[in-house]
Amino acid sequence: xxLVIAGGGTGGHLFPGIAVAEEFLARDASNEVLFxxxxxxxxxxxxxxxxxRLELISAAGVRGKSGIAQMxxxxxxxxxxxxxxxxxxxxxxxxxxxxxxYASAPMVLAARGMQVRRFIHEQNAIPGMTNKILSRVAEKxxxxxxxxxxxxxxxxTLLTGNPLRRQILDEVVAxxxxxxxxxFSLLVFGGSQGARSINRALVAAxxxxxxxxxxxxxxxxxxxxxxxxxxxxxxxxxxxxxxxxFIDNMSDAYHRADLVVCRAGATTIAEVTACGKACLFIPFxxxxxxxxxxxxxxxxxxxxxxxxxxxxxxxxxxxxxIIGLVGNREKLAETGRNARNLARLDAAKVIVxxxxxxxx
Numbered sequence: 001x002x003l004v005i006a007g008g009g010t011g012g013h014l015f016p017g018i019a020v021a022e023e024f025l026a027r028d029a030s031n032e033v034l035f036x037x038x039x040x041x042x043x044x045x046x047x048x049x050x051x052x053r054l055e056l057i058s059a060a061g062v063r064g065k066s067g068i069a070q071m072x073x074x075x076x077x078x079x080x081x082x083x084x085x086x087x088x089x090x091x092x093x094x095x096x097x098x099x100x101x102y103a104s105a106p107m108v109l110a111a112r113g114m115q116v117r118r119f120i121h122e123q124n125a126i127p128g129m130t131n132k133i134l135s136r137v138a139e140k141x142x143x144x145x146x147x148x149x150x151x152x153x154x155x156x157t158l159l160t161g162n163p164l165r166r167q168i169l170d171e172v173v174a175x176x177x178x179x180x181x182x183x184f185s186l187l188v189f190g191g192s193q194g195a196r197s198i199n200r201a202l203v204a205a206x207x208x209x210x211x212x213x214x215x216x217x218x219x220x221x222x223x224x225x226x227x228x229x230x231x232x233x234x235x236x237x238x239x240x241x242x243x244x245x246f247i248d249n250m251s252d253a254y255h256r257a258d259l260v261v262c263r264a265g266a267t268t269i270a271e272v273t274a275c276g277k278a279c280l281f282i283p284f285x286x287x288x289x290x291x292x293x294x295x296x297x298x299x300x301x302x303x304x305x306x307x308x309x310x311x312x313x314x315x316x317x318x319x320x321x322i323i324g325l326v327g328n329r330e331k332l333a334e335t336g337r338n339a340r341n342l343a344r345l346d347a348a349k350v351i352v353x354x355x356x357x358x359x360x
Contacts (some may be wrong), residue, residue, distance in 0.1 A: 001028070001359065002091060006036040006084075006107035007099035008043035009056035012123060012265040016347075017099040019163030020121075021052065027356075036084070037103045049171055056085040056208055059102035077106055084110035095355050097121065098134060105130050112137040117358045121351065123162050123266030126291035127151050139358050142351050144266050144344075145298055160351050161344025162270030167343060171251035172274050181217070184326050187257035189221035189247065195263055197310055199226045200281055202261070203233030204315025205322065213239060214327060219256070221247045251275075259325055259332060261318075264307075265294035270347075273304065276340030278332040280306045280321055282313060303340040 009016040014037075021033040023274050037043035044127040047054045060072065084107040088096075088309040096111040098104035100121040111118040122131045124240045125147035132151055137142045141152045144162035190198045201221050209216065218241035220229045231243045237324045247253050254260070262268055264281040272279050281299075283292035299305040308321055325332055 001095070001357075002032045002034070002093040002354075004034050004036055004087070004091065004093040004096045004107065004111075005099060006096060007101035007104035008035070008037040008264075009041040009101035009103075011046075012267045013104075013278065014041070014046060015165055015267045016121060016123060016163040016270075017097070018047075018050070018052075019165045019348045020097060020167050020351055021098075023163070023352045027352065034087075034093065036107050037101070037254055041101060041103070055087055057087070057103055057106060060123075061107055066314040067191070080106035081110055085114065088114050088116060088348060094359055095119070097351075097355065098131075098138075099123075100128070100131065105134060108134050108138065117355070121160075121163075121354055122148050122152070123270075124148065124291040125294035126289040128288050128291075140354060142354070144270065144347070145295065147294065147298055151199075158350070158354060160354075161347035162266050163348035163351060164270055164274055164345065167249070167251045168254070168271050168274055171255055172276075172343075172345065183217040184212070184215050185217045185219070185256045185258045186261065186322065187219050187253055187259070188261045190223065190263050195223070195282075195284065195315060196226055198261065198263070199223075199230050201313050201318045203230055203237070205319035206233065206237035206239050206315075208316050208319030209239075209322065210237075212323065215326070217256075218242070219244075219247070219253055221245070235270055235332055240256050258329075259322070264292040269295055269299065270343070273299070273339045273343040274345055276336045276343070278306070278325070278335040278339065280308060280325070282308050285310045299339065299342065302338055302342060304335060304342055306335070 005017040005021055021042045025031050035047050035052050036057055038059050039056050058076045060076040088110055096116050096118040098108040108118050118138050119140050120131055120134050121142040124147045127148055135152045141157045142160045146159055149157055188202055220241055220243045223246055224245045227245045234241045254277055257277055260272055260277050264283040281296040283296050296307045300307050315334040
């Protein structure tokens with residue numbers, strides 16, 4: 001069988017697609033997967049390195065754009081729709097899965113026009129307009145959080161959780177010894193491309209964390225654009241830290257972490273709950289419909305995370321939060337256990353099982 005996975009742009013859209021691809025390919029050695037994305041998305045960098053076939057189409061956003069930008073976006077969408085039809089004709093897939101991002105809409109709509117079985121996956125508590133529209137033509141809409149159900153057609157929506165890559169799932173069952181040096185491990189990242197406000201706040205927090213200098217082991221993913229600035233900030237503060245633009249082995253980083261400071265994207269939430277990690281979420285305030293805050297609130301009400309809103313974010317306040325949690329290991333452990341109880345480790349399996357019910 002052949003599966004097209006369309007979408008990307010960010011890791012939050014792409015990584016669940018990779019998880020589904022891993023599960024689909026594991027079912028049968030003859031199965032094939034084709035990813036469809038855009039040249040500007042993270043997929044153009046990540047997928048070739050992982051050995052997946054990727055086709056690029058034209059696509060751009062329209063919502064919230066000016067009149068001229070909307071016209072350009074619409075023109076790119078129409079071109080992408082035409083490209084999607086051509087890909088469907090040449091590749092002849094059995095199934096199409098849209099995982100969000102600009103490339104998802106033209107491909108799913110083209111699949112509908114050509115009567116190819118089509119599905120979408122929504123990672124967030126508050127879906128974007130595109131997936132709300134695509135859900136009307138999809139055979140099934142898969143959701144990661146129960147809060148999203150009310151936005152989609154009744155009877156055609158299935159709560160699956162957010163699919164996790166095997167690298168992360170392997171971490172869940174791995175048995176590794178605790179760090180030998182006994183230091184408190186702090187993992188800081190802002191998503192696949194970093195987060196400037198978190199980067200700068202953490203650097204500003206370092207003087208307030210001076211008493212913990214010898215107790216903290218910090219791993220900080222900055223993204224490419226802030227790397228030099230953040231490294232310089234640690235050096236000036238005299239704080240040893242592992243400062244990198246991108247973490248390839250997130251499973252190992254999660255394993256070592258006692259506390260994670262990060263955004264509240266859906267994929268991040270799925271990964272940290274699976275690993276049972278206590279997180280201080282700092283939701284991206286400009287996410288569509290403020291969905292990152294809603295994602296974090298879904299965990300907060302279960303005692304499964306901590307949250308600091310960006311308008312409250314200062315170096316001093318961030319340091320206070322970290323100091324308080326370093327000194328309360330029992331609270332961290334309890335929060336990690338609550339997070340682990342919310343994990344759905346079989347999401348990719350459930351999605352593939354459901355799609356295969358529709359094969360002709």
